[in-house]
Each structure stands twice: as C-alpha cells, then as structure tokens.
Amino acid sequence: MFDVTLVNLASDARSASADRGSSDLGTLTADELTALLENFRELDPVQNLEADPQIAIATRREKHVIRTGQKKLFLYNTRHRDEPAQTLTATGIIAELDGTAAAARTVSSLPSDLPPVEETSAPVTAIGPADVPALRWRLALAAIACALAGYIVYSMFGAAGGNARSPLSRIADPTELATDRASLVGVYLTGSEPGQHGIVVLADDTLKLFQINAQVAPSMIYGTYRLGRRGAALGLATDQPGGVIDVLDRDNLVFCGETYKRIP
Amino acid sequence: MLILVLAVVVAGSVIGRSMQRVHCDRFSDDLRTFAAAFQHYHRQHGVWPPASNGVSGIPPGMESELKDTPWLNRTPIGGSYRWLAPYPGQPAGGGLLPAGAIAVTAFTPDTPLSLTAADLLHLDARIDDGNLATGNFRTGFNGWPVYLVSPPGR
Numbered sequence: 001m002f003d004v005t006l007v008n009l010a011s012d013a014r015s016a017s018a019d020r021g022s023s024d025l026g027t028l029t030a031d032e033l034t035a036l037l038e039n040f041r042e043l044d045p046v047q048n049l050e051a052d053p054q055i056a057i058a059t060r061r062e063k064h065v066i067r068t069g070q071k072k073l074f075l076y077n078t079r080h081r082d083e084p085a086q087t088l089t090a091t092g093i094i095a096e097l098d099g100t101a102a103a104a105r106t107v108s109s110l111p112s113d114l115p116p117v118e119e120t121s122a123p124v125t126a127i128g129p130a131d132v133p134a135l136r137w138r139l140a141l142a143a144i145a146c147a148l149a150g151y152i153v154y155s156m157f158g159a160a161g162g163n164a165r166s167p168l169s170r171i172a173d174p175t176e177l178a179t180d181r182a183s184l185v186g187v188y189l190t191g192s193e194p195g196q197h198g199i200v201v202l203a204d205d206t207l208k209l210f211q212i213n214a215q216v217a218p219s220m221i222y223g224t225y226r227l228g229r230r231g232a233a234l235g236l237a238t239d240q241p242g243g244v245i246d247v248l249d250r251d252n253l254v255f256c257g258e259t260y261k262r263i264p
Numbered sequence: 265m266l267i268l269v270l271a272v273v274v275a276g277s278v279i280g281r282s283m284q285r286v287h288c289d290r291f292s293d294d295l296r297t298f299a300a301a302f303q304h305y306h307r308q309h310g311v312w313p314p315a316s317n318g319v320s321g322i323p324p325g326m327e328s329e330l331k332d333t334p335w336l337n338r339t340p341i342g343g344s345y346r347w348l349a350p351y352p353g354q355p356a357g358g359g360l361l362p363a364g365a366i367a368v369t370a371f372t373p374d375t376p377l378s379l380t381a382a383d384l385l386h387l388d389a390r391i392d393d394g395n396l397a398t399g400n401f402r403t404g405f406n407g408w409p410v411y412l413v414s415p416p417g418r
Contacts, residue, residue, distance in 0.1 A: 141267060148270035155277050194315055195348045197405050209406055211369070214315055219371040221406065241377065241407035256407055257397070 001027045002097060004036070008053040013040040016053035030094050033057070037090035040068050059097050066093065102132045168228025168235045168244060180234055181205075181227055188253050188260035199245065199253060199260050201225070201236070209240065287340040288383050292391045294334055295401075295411045298345065298366050301329040303416040312364040315349040323347040342377040343370040343408065366411045367404060377408065384409060 004025040009016050011025065013036050028036065040055060047053075048068060055066040063078040067085070074085035075093050088096065095101035171177040181203060189198045194214035201207050207225050210218040225236040225245070234247035246254040251262040305313050305326060313323040322330050326347070335345050348365040370377045384403060388394050391411075392401035404410035 145267050145270060148267065148274050151274050152270065152277065155281070211371075211405060219369065221371050241379070242403075242405070243407060256403060256405055258405070 003058040005056040008051040016047040016051035018051045290340040343368040
C-alpha cells in the first residue's frame with residue numbers, strides 16, 4: 001500500500017496546472033498506483049513544463065517523488081537527493097517501492113551454486129532497499145572471515161592428514177605393559193654393513209637409533225617411545241620423525257620401510 | 265577487528281609457507297647438483313665414491329666434484345648431507361635400489377630437520393614421481409629424506 005500525494009495534478013493525473021497545489025489521494029493499491037502512473041506518463045508536455053507536477057509516494061520506510069517527461073517516469077528518493085533519478089516503467093517503480101526489485105538484485109549477486117533454501121512457514125522480516133548495501137557488506141565480511149578461518153584450520157590440520165595412520169591405543173593393564181616391554185628390550189639391526197641401521201630398545205621407555213659407519217663409531221640419536229597396540233599388533237610410538245616402530249614379532253621390528261632383526 | 269586478527273595470522277602462515285617452499289626448492293636444486301657430481305665421478309671411475317665414513321665430510325675422491333657446492337653446509341631444510349655408497353652384497357639407501365644415495369641426517373641436535381609431510385610430498389613432486397615410497401626421492405631411516413643416485417645412463 002502506498003500513501004500518495006499529488007502536486008499540481010488532477011486527481012487522475014491526466015492534466016496539470018500550477019494553481020492546483022498539493023492534494024492527498026490517500027492509500028492506493030499497487031494496481032491503482034500503476035494506473036495513476038500510466039496516466040501521469042501520458043501528461044501533456046506543455047502542461048508538464050508549466051506546472052512542474054509530481055507525485056509524492058510514502059512507503060513504510062521511504063519517501064519518493066516521481067516526475068515525468070518525454071513519456072518516461074523518473075523516480076527520486078527524497079533521502080538521497082544527490083543521487084540521479086531512476087528512469088523506470090510504472091511496474092518498475094512499484095517494484096522499487098515495495099522492495100521486490102532490491103531483493104531480486106541481492107539474490108542475483110549471490111553465487112549460483114548455493115544449495116536451495118528450504119521454504120519455511122516462519123514470518124519473514126521485510127528488508128528495505130536502504131538495508132541491502134549494509135546486508136551485502138556484512139555478508140561479504142562474514143564470507144571473508146569464514147575463508148580466513150577455513151585457511152587457518154586447513155593449514156593446521158589439512159596438510160598433515162595425507163599419510164595418517166591409525167594411532168596406537170594404550171595398554172591399560174600395567175602387568176601386560178611390563179611384560180610386553182620386557183619382551184622387546186634388546187638390540188635390532190638391518191645388517192652389519194656400514195650404512196645400515198639399528199635400534200636399541202631400553203626398558204625405561206627410551207631408545208637409540210643408530211647408523212653403522214665404516215671407520216668411526218655409529219651415528220646415534222636418542223629418543224623415547226610409548227608402547228601401544230594397533231589392533232592385535234604391538235607398536236612403539238616414538239618421538240622421532242619416523243613415527244611408529246611396528247613389532248612384527250618378538251625378534252623383528254619394522255621402521256621406515258626397513259626390517260630390523262634382533263641380535264642375540 | 266576479528267578479520268584483522270585472522271588476516272594477520274593467515275599472512276604469517278602464508279609467508280612462513282612461502283619461505284619453507286623456497287628452502288625446499290633450494291634443497292631440491294642442491295640434490296640435483298650433487299647427484300650430477302656423483303654420476304660424473306661414476307662415469308669417470310666406473311664405481312661410486314666410498315661413503316663419508318659417518319661424518320659429514322666430503323666423500324673421498326669427490327673433493328673437486330663438490331668444490332664450490334654447499335655439501336658441507338647445513339642443508340636448507342636442516343640436517344647434514346651424507347653420501348651412502350653401495351657396499352658388497354647390499355645396496356645403499358636401506359636396501360632400496362642398487363644405487364648410491366644422498367641422505368640427509370640430523371644426528372647432531374644443532375642441525376634439526378624442519379620438514380613436514382607436506383614438504384616431503386612437495387619435494388617428491390618437484391624432483392621425482394610424487395610418491396615417497398617409490399622413485400629416487402624417498403623417506404629413509406627415521407623418516408629422513410634420501411635421494412637415490414643411479415649410475416649414469418640408467
């Protein structure tokens with residue numbers, strides 16, 4: 001519904017004169033206003049020039065003024081006097097006034113591959129044309145924040161997930177843990193040649209990884225481990241880049257693709 | 265304000281990743297240079313040079329080949345370069361292939377390795393087949409990178 005006031009116009013907007021002044025038409029429906037605007041558009045150019053008529057329309061949020069010329073309608077927003085007029089048809093003006101045009105512009109600016117929104121019976125709050133830029137700005141900021149947060153989450157967890165193996169589960173029973181640990185304590189080698197490797201498993205949850213050298217003492221690195229299970233198999237979760245040492249059986253370990261055999 | 269904080273965090277992350285990628289690229293360039301030097305030695309002598317004997321020195325006979333290279337420096341991704349020569353009956357590189365191998369080791373705590381799984385995959389894609397279990401670039405002992413060097417012409 002639109003509150004309509006005519007300025008220098010007859011009540012049907014078909015004629016204009018400078019001495020008519022302002023007359024309030026009251027509240028019109030969209031169809032009544034459309035018909036009035038069509039009459040106004042057909043106004044005699046001489047009368048239009050002499051009387052400078054206009055139609056003032058107030059909606060719940062905005063006030064607009066409509067002028068005519070060359071069989072066109074020009075819509076002005078009284079709150080934004082410095083903005084140029086919009087040249088529209090009568091139905092286009094109705095769409096601007098009731099907000100459907102602004103809503104259509106907002107929908108068309110959203111990505112087309114968004115999932116369809118389910119219709120609900122909840123009441124919908126009308127969004128006025130003046131709210132649309134602020135809403136867009138907020139949506140853009142929210143999208144930027146989501147993108148930044150998503151990047152941070154990806155950089156924290158996404159890159160490390162490529163070669164993930166299921167973690168070892170803890171052995172809760174202390175007696176079982178001690179027995180398993182005692183059974184694995186020892187020295188394991190891939191071979192005895194220079195360049196080959198060894199693991200020393202100690203009873204205090206520490207281990208040594210070493211590489212055999214030709215003429216000097218083995219190169220050694222010290223680490224810790226936690227005994228656990230992956231399914232039925234035992235494993236030693238180390239603090240080293242190589243990760244878990246898999247226990248094939250009491251005498252054979254597998255670490256980073258190499259098999260280590262226990263030495264007596 | 266929230267967006268500003270997030271943007272700073274993301275910018276720091278992006279810069280850090282970019283720097284790490286630069287280091288990885290320098291590292292892969294070094295590996296190619298060293299591999300070419302060892303292959304040149306093999307072409308000249310018909311055998312691989314002997315191993316570095318467990319120290320981070322230049323392998324015997326490779327002094328001229330590795331002159332003016334960063335072999336003795338800390339690698340761009342941390343750790344030290346070592347040459348693993350094939351030995352009788354067993355190939356180098358943990359029994360991977362009948363080839364020599366350039367290994368990166370971090371036995372000394374003053375040169376820790378700073379490589380993530382993503383870095384290793386990036387390196388493998390850059391200089392090999394993108395699979396850390398196959399090809400010339402692999403993870404070897406303790407998850408440290410190994411670059412297998414095949415004889416020239418193979």
